[in-house]
Amino acid sequence: xxxxxxxxxxxxxxxxxxxxxxxxxxxxxxxxxxxxxxxxxxxxxxxxxxxxxxxxxxxxxxxxxxxxxxxxxxxxxxxxxxxxxxxxxxxxxxxxxxxxxxxxxxxxxxxxxxxxxxxxxxxxxxxxxxxxxxxxxxxxxxxxxxxxxxxxxxxxxxxxxxxxxxxxxxxxxxxxxxxxxxxxxxxxxxxxxxxxxxxxxxxxxxxxxxxxxxxxxxxxxxxxxxxx
Amino acid sequence: xxxxxxxxxxxxxxxxxxxxxxxxxxxxxxxxxxxxxxxxxxxxxxxxxxxxxxxxxxxxxxxxxxxxxxxxxxxxxxxxxxxxxxxxxxxxxxxxxxxxxxxxxxxxxxxxxxxxxxxxxxxxxxxxxxxxxxxxxxxxxxxxxxxxxxxxxxxxxxxxxxxxxxxxxxxxxxxxxxxxxxxxxxxxxxxxxxxxxxx
Numbered sequence: 004x005x006x007x008x009x010x011x012x013x014x015x016x017x018x019x020x021x022x023x024x025x026x027x028x029x030x031x032x033x034x035x036x037x038x039x040x041x042x043x044x045x046x047x048x049x050x051x052x053x054x055x056x057x058x059x060x061x062x063x064x065x066x067x068x069x070x071x072x073x074x075x076x077x078x079x080x081x082x083x084x085x086x087x088x089x090x091x092x093x094x095x096x097x098x099x100x101x102x103x104x105x106x107x108x109x110x111x112x113x114x115x116x117x118x119x120x121x122x123x124x125x126x127x128x129x130x131x132x133x134x135x136x137x138x139x140x141x142x143x144x145x146x147x148x149x150x151x152x153x154x155x156x157x158x159x160x161x162x163x164x165x166x167x168x169x170x171x172x173x174x175x176x177x178x179x180x181x182x183x184x185x186x187x188x189x190x191x192x193x194x195x196x197x198x199x200x201x202x203x204x205x206x207x208x209x210x211x212x213x214x215x216x217x218x219x220x221x222x223x224x225x226x227x228x229x230x231x
Numbered sequence: 232x233x234x235x236x237x238x239x240x241x242x243x244x245x246x247x248x249x250x251x252x253x254x255x256x257x258x259x260x261x262x263x264x265x266x267x268x269x270x271x272x273x274x275x276x277x278x279x280x281x282x283x284x285x286x287x288x289x290x291x292x293x294x295x296x297x298x299x300x301x302x303x304x305x306x307x308x309x310x311x312x313x314x315x316x317x318x319x320x321x322x323x324x325x326x327x328x329x330x331x332x333x334x335x336x337x338x339x340x341x342x343x344x345x346x347x348x349x350x351x352x353x354x355x356x357x358x359x360x361x362x363x364x365x366x367x368x369x370x371x372x373x374x375x376x377x378x379x380x381x382x383x384x385x386x387x388x389x390x391x392x393x394x395x396x397x398x399x400x401x402x403x404x405x406x407x408x409x410x411x412x413x414x415x416x417x418x419x420x421x422x423x424x425x426x427x428x429x430x
Binding site: 069073147198200 | 249252283348374415
């Protein structure tokens with residue numbers, strides 16, 4: 004498993020990825036923290052920033068991951084269950100390394116934040132409006148918001164531009180789009196139409212359908228500034 | 232007295248592993264220390280820093296390091312907050328700095344399309360030649376994470392545009408600083424660290 008992570012991290016580093024997010028999406032629902040033995044190994048080989056997400060529920064959890072060499076930690080369900088966690092992390096480590104991940108679903112009542120979205124059997128609606136949580140997370144010290152739009156996640160039909168534009172208007176810290184990337188044009192659309200600071204994708208890269216270097220060349224040719 | 236090529240000055244902040252690894256990839260051994268004797272004897276020094284300026288300064292003073300750092304003759308590179316501490320003053324917590332670089336560190340004003348913290352990859356505009364920038368040009372990207380930055384003053388060797396021009400690389404004599412994170416800036420960052428190791 005660790006070998007797999009290192010291999011993948013090296014592949015994306017060499018392909019020109021600007022940042023890696025390493026998720027253990029099943030950690031929180033199972034009530035355990037992320038297995039950290041691999042964090043140090045990833046830190047030793049990466050020369051780009053990386054963020055660890057999953058199961059970080061305390062300052063001590065976060066510290067272990069940061070001491071091992073991660074640049075940022077991302078909190079999602081534990082922050083919903085105890086929002087004070089965001090304040091504690093920001094006070095201890097600074098906002099720049101505190102990312103709040105949000106799983107948001109379009110419902111008849113508007114966009115709502117979902118808890119434990121990593122495990123479909125335990126996912127539930129918090130009843131919170133996504134924009135309310137985005138504002139609160141920033142007030143508590145989040146330095147970055149990753150918005151995962153669940154309706155578009157995994158279907159590869161493009162990012163949820165309408166939702167990201169709405170959240171952008173409530174978000175003065177860096178906003179990262181997540182969920183829906185399926186082709187290069189989806190990245191161009193989310194940068195130009197939703198003004199996000201970064202776009203995250205997983206399956207479309209893992210499958211090899213889209214290659215990071217080729218995607219960046221394609222975006223540059225369309226005058227969207229990306230690091231070569 | 233020290234078996235390390237580089238001593239990383241302990242100024243608080245949890246993430247020193249990435250610096251250690253970046254140096255190791257260049258074949259340089261490093262150790263973290265707050266011991267004045269180790270710091271005084273070091274061939275080269277890094278002053279990192281993550282977190283708040285006031286905490287870092289009080290930690291340096293608490294270890295008796297603020298005065299020591301001002302008397303060093305060997306190359307010292309401040310990184311991110313570590314660079315900001317080299318200036319006279321920071322707006323962050325109204326904190327007096329080490330006063331080795333002329334100028335003030337101010338909060339970056341947020342604006343639509345320009346979130347703060349400034350977090351991401353940017354190119355730098357070289358203003359004056361500097362050995363740190365050997366082999367590095369205006370097309371190279373560096374990774375920035377900061378909410379405060381120094382104005383462009385005489386000691387600024389390269390600037391970064393984020394709403395206005397801010398200092399990205401500064402130097403006075405053996406003291407230099409970079410606002411970005413060379414340890415997380417890919418090949419360009421590795422080149423800059425190598426330039427520092429060879430300075």
